[in-house]
Amino acid sequence: LLGSSSIASxxxxxxxxxxxxxxxxxxxxxANVSIAVFICCTYWSIYFFLNTFYPNILWSEQSCLFIIxxxxxxxxxxxxxxxxxxxxxxxxxxxxxxxxxxxKRWTIVCISTQWILTVLLASPHFALDLTVNEMKISx
Numbered sequence: 328l329l330g331s332s333s334i335a336s337x338x339x340x341x342x343x344x345x346x347x348x349x350x351x352x353x354x355x356x357x358a359n360v361s362i363a364v365f366i367c368c369t370y371w372s373i374y375f376f377l378n379t380f381y382p383n384i385l386w387s388e389q390s391c392l393f394i395i396x397x398x399x400x401x402x403x404x405x406x407x408x409x410x411x412x413x414x415x416x417x418x419x420x421x422x423x424x425x426x427x428x429x430x431k432r433w434t435i436v437c438i439s440t441q442w443i444l445t446v447l448l449a450s451p452h453f454a455l456d457l458t459v460n461e462m463k464i465s466x
Contacts, residue, residue, distance in 0.1 A: 329375075333368035336361040352434040356412045359438045363408040367401040374398070400449035407441045 340361035343349045374394070377385040385394060415437055418428040427433055 329368045329372040333365050333372065336364040336368065340365065352415070352429060352431055355431070355434050355438070356408075356415055359441070360405070360408040360412065363404040367405050370397055370401045396449055400445055403445045403449055404442070407445050411437045411441045 340358045343354050343358040343361070374385070384390075415428070415434070418425075418433075422428050
């Protein structure tokens, strides 16, 4: 299921990028959601494979915090991408006389802000001082 979702979202995003008539702001926002879903599905597919067959590689001291960070960041990416579409449509309806909210520049600002927030809001995990043993005890 994750693999088919990953392939479908990548195919959808690539079709938006390569077909010229789809180059407008709402389609770019849809492509952003597709890319976020692709990243999330790919991450979780790799995670479940490694967790099933190679748990000692996945939960080593070197990768523990990074894995937790990636879990949070990939899930944030999809949620923030959907929020960006909602806010973009809200601004387009409420401020319908403002041309700026319907431009590609505004779309780029929204998408950039979404990815910056994704990276920054997941980064407090690096401030934690967890080890693999502490995580096993807390479960």
